Amino acid sequence: MKLLSVLLVGATLCFGAVDINKADKAQLMEIKGVGEAKANAILEYRKEHKCFKTVEEIKNVKGFGVKFLEKNKSNLEASSCKK
Numbered sequence: 314m315k316l317l318s319v320l321l322v323g324a325t326l327c328f329g330a331v332d333i334n335k336a337d338k339a340q341l342m343e344i345k346g347v348g349e350a351k352a353n354a355i356l357e358y359r360k361e362h363k364c365f366k367t368v369e370e371i372k373n374v375k376g377f378g379v380k381f382l383e384k385n386k387s388n389l390e391a392s393s394c395k396k
Contacts, residue, residue: 330390333371334364344385351376364394 331344333355341352351374358374359365368389371377 330388332390332392333368334359334392334394344388346381346384365391367391 331340333341338349338352338356341347341355342349347355354374354376355371365371368386368391369382370391371389372379372382
C-alpha cells in the first residue's frame with residue numbers, strides 16, 4: 314500500500330503542482346526541500362489559518378523563504394478556500 318501511495322504522489326508531481334491547501338503530509342514531503350518537520354509546519358499553518366490564499370503565503374511558515382519559493386513556485390498551487 315505504501316508503494317502505491319508513493320507512486321501516486323510521484324505521478325502527481327510529474328503531471329501537476331502540489332496543492333498546499335489539500336496535500337497530505339506525504340505529498341508535501343515530495344516537494345523539493347520539504348521534509349517531515351516542514352510538512353508538519355505547513356499542516357499546522359493550515360490548521361491555524363484555514364488555508365493559504367496564495368502560494369506566496371507559504372513564506373509566512375517558519376522555514377520557508379524567498380529562495381524556497383523561487384525554486385518551487387512552478388510546482389505549487391493554492392486552491393481557493395473559504396475562510
